[in-house]
Every structure is written in C-alpha cells, then in structure tokens.
Amino acid sequence: MEVFLAQLINGLALGSIYVLLVTGFNLMILVARIIQFAYPQFVVLSMYACWEVLRLTNNVFLAVFACISTSIVLNILSEPIFRRITNMKGIDINASFVASLGIAIVITDIMSHSLNYGFPIAFPTSWVEGSLARFGLIMISKGQLYALAGSIIAVLLFFYLLYRTKQGRLFRAIAENRFAARLIGIPIVKTSIFSYFIAGLLGGFIAILLSLLLGSASPWLGEFVALKILAVSIVAGLGNLRGGLVCGLCLGVTEAMAMGYLSGSWSNVVSFVIMLIIILIKPQGLFGTSIS
Amino acid sequence: MKKKNNILKIENLSVTYGPIKALRKANLEVNEGEVVALIGANGAGKTSLLKAILNIEKPNGKILFLGKDIISKSTDNIVASGICLIPEGHVIFSSMTVFENLQLGAYHNSYDFDKNLEKVFAYFPILQERSSQIAGTLSGGEQQMLSIGRGLMSNPKLIMIDEPSLGLAPKIVADIFEILSELNEEGYTILLAEQNAKKALECAHRGYVLETGRFILQGTSRELMNNQKARRVYLGGSV
C-alpha cells in the first residue's frame, strides 16, 4: 500500500509534466498546423539556460526569467522556418515533423558537444532539495509538490485562455476551420505567431517545474521525452487537448507503477507496449482526432 | 435616376488553378444600394470570382473597392475594410456555440458589437433563442442564417453571398431571399452568386451571366429574364 501511494504521487507529478508538454505540443498542431517534435528539446535547452544563470548569479529570479525567455525566444525563432514549410503548396503536416526532427537532433548535438562539456547538468541542492512531508515510507518532495500544483495552475490558466478569452476563441476558430477563420478576417499568421508565444511561455514554465522535479537534465532528455509526448498525443488523438490531459497523467502513473513493482528499468517497455496495444485497437486515438 | 456611387469595380480579372482557367478577364461593377446577381451553372467560376475578391485565391487584374485597389491586400485587411463573404455550404464553426460564432464574425468590428447583435437577432430571432446551442446541431437552414448573421456582425459595406439556396427546402430559400431583400432595403449592397437564376433575378436589380469563366451577358434583371439566350440556357424557359 505504501509503495502504491508513493508511486501514485510520483506518477501524478511526472504525469502532470507530460500533460503540460502534450498540451503545448497539441496547441502547435491545432493552431500552427505543425508537429513540433523539438518542443521538449526547447524545454530542456531552457533548463540549461536556467541552470547556467543560476550557476553564474545564484539569483533565482534571474534564473526563472532566463528560463522562460529562452523558451519563448526559441519557439518564436522557429516560427518562420515552419511557416515557410507549411506555406509550400502540396506539403502536409508531416513535412513539419521532419523539420522539427532535424531541429531536435541539432539541439541534442549542441548540448552533448558544447554545453557543460556534454555532461548532464545538476541543479544546486538549494534549488531542489527538501521534503515537505513524510508518512512512513511515503515522502512528498518539494519538486513533486511544485510539479503538481504548478501543472494544475498552468492547465487551468491555459484552458481559461482558450475558452474564456477573445484570443482563445481565435485559436479555436483556426483549429476548427482554417478556411472559415480566414474568411471572416482572422489574421492567421499573427494569431499563429501568438500561439508560438503561448507555447514558449508554457515551455519555460515546464522547464522550471521539470528542473525542480528531476533536479538534473542531460542532452538526451529532450529526445527521450519527445518520443513519449508524440506517442501520448497520438494515443490520445492528435490535437485532442482533453485526451492529452487524461493520457499524459496515465502515462506518468503507469511508468511510476512499473518502476515501483517491476525490477530494473521496465517502465518504458510497459508504457510503450500499452500504447502499442491501444493504437492497434483504436488507430484514431482514444479520444479521436480532427487532424487528417 | 441619380448616379450611384461605385462600391466595387472589377477589371480584367482572371483566376487560374494550374492549367485550369476558372475566370478569364472578367469585368463587373456593383453600385451602392444595389443587389447584383452572378448567375452561372456548376463550375462557371462564381465561387472563384468571390474568393478572388477576398484574395483567398490569388487573382490577376484589378479590383477597386471604394475606389482603392485591393488586389494585393491580405484577406484580413480586405475583410477589415468592409467586405464580407458568406460562403457556399454552411461554413460555420460547428463545435462552438451560436453566440461564439457571432462573436467571431465581429472580429473587425467589436466596438459596436451590441448594436450589430441586436440587428442580427432582429433579422433572425431563432439565433437569439439558440444562442448557447452548439452550432453544429442547428438545422441546415438555421446554419445558413447563422452564416449570414455572422457576416452581418462585421457591419460590412458589401455583402457577397455564395449560393444561399444550396441544399435548402423551397420554403427556407424563400425566407432567405426575403431577408436579402430586406437587408437591401435597409441599405446593404449585395453581390449574390446563384445557380437558381429565377430566384436570384427576382431579388436583384442587375445581373451577370457567367459561362466557363466568361461573362456572356449582363443587364438589368428584367432584361436578363426576357433575354432568349439566358432563358434557354439558365432559366429553362420557365420564367
């Protein structure tokens, strides 16, 4: 029981990070019409920025600022590249996947060659350590609490933006019917650039939560996470935001349970086999997709 | 009759899709307060012309709206300057509510939102009744009304409407044309593309007949209704 509870908390904390990542990824699919495989990579690079500033200045506010602005800048800088690709006639959403894969590989290479001599980075103990509560074997760490609470707040804010503001209405209009959105005079490019900004803001926030939860990052973290995010998003139904919420959490919990009850590192095998089975049964994803 | 102001003037407008010439050097004029019908069979190029005006399809030639050349402007700029297109088929945001659809229509005209909303609800009371209903669950006729209402929310100087009768029962079609006439009496200028020539000409002051991308006839509605060629080809001699 204690293992179960501990792993449940673990899983929910990890899952809530997956949820945020899938949400940003899906926003890109829906509004910008791209498969942004490099999105988790941008998050990891922002973690590096956070770590570097923290190391140099030891100032938490500066580090957070550097983290979020790095993420926003990276996402916005990628916009013209993706716009060029998606504007080409007769090219579908898969072309953006190939381009983002390229970007992801370049970022991994940069990190593994030139950042921190290619070694994984570790955040200072003042940033991550400290458990808040302990019940027997079950321990809730500061990182887990931040990840959970931060994700809930971020998801609520995101859905508020999407369903309660004018800007969100424009996002939904473009996602649902690009032609009709253009017809009624919504500036598609401008709105799309704003979606990159929102994805960047969210990405910076994820980077902070992830650094608090894991306490470290490596050059390969991004690609590793990207594969999971892509898989979760397909299993839930590409571009299905609500599906992403459910499946992201489920992935976190499944992984944590596998880690708690099976020896060694079987957690990836377990979660990917489950996803494989789901996709075999429901190729459109559990919650359906509107992306063709 | 006093000379009316020119709202839209199109000169030598062509639209091509690869090897297909959908519109060839078309000339057309719409004056303030007029209903102008654009008549032609399937594939004649009506939709292509309307899309070209909004720069949704890239045209060649000249398009003057209120005296300014808009041919190289972006769609959102053209809509902002006061043209709206109510497209063929019921192109609505079907997962959103009726009210959200109307809000989106007001994207370029949010400052007199309440006034425009009141006007739309006066024309289409059903939309007020159903304002929190998901648009995709409306009937075909109601969706067409929503589509028109959404266009009106931008308070356009020129309404372009593409085949409003498509797929609707005769009773609803009659209602819609009735509303178009009312809108015109209120002062709206309308460019109406239709296959249903009889209905369109009854509603319009003037008309243009389009055949495989070319205007072959033009004139007042009365002239076109009595023209032997037009009657034979498009009206089936039934007028």
Ligand SMILES: Nc1ncnc2c1ncn2[C@@H]1O[C@H](COP(=O)(O)OP(=O)(O)OP(=O)(O)O)[C@@H](O)[C@H]1O
């Ligand atoms: N996107 C496109 N690509 C290629 N050809 C097109 C495209 N859109 C229209 N066409 C062609 O251009 C011609 C004119 O089409 P258009 O839709 O303008 O006709 P229409 O008068 O609106 O017909 P309908 O009454 O059936 O709506 C047709 O031959 C059509 O096949």
Ligand SMILES: [Mg+2]
């Ligand atoms: Mg048409």
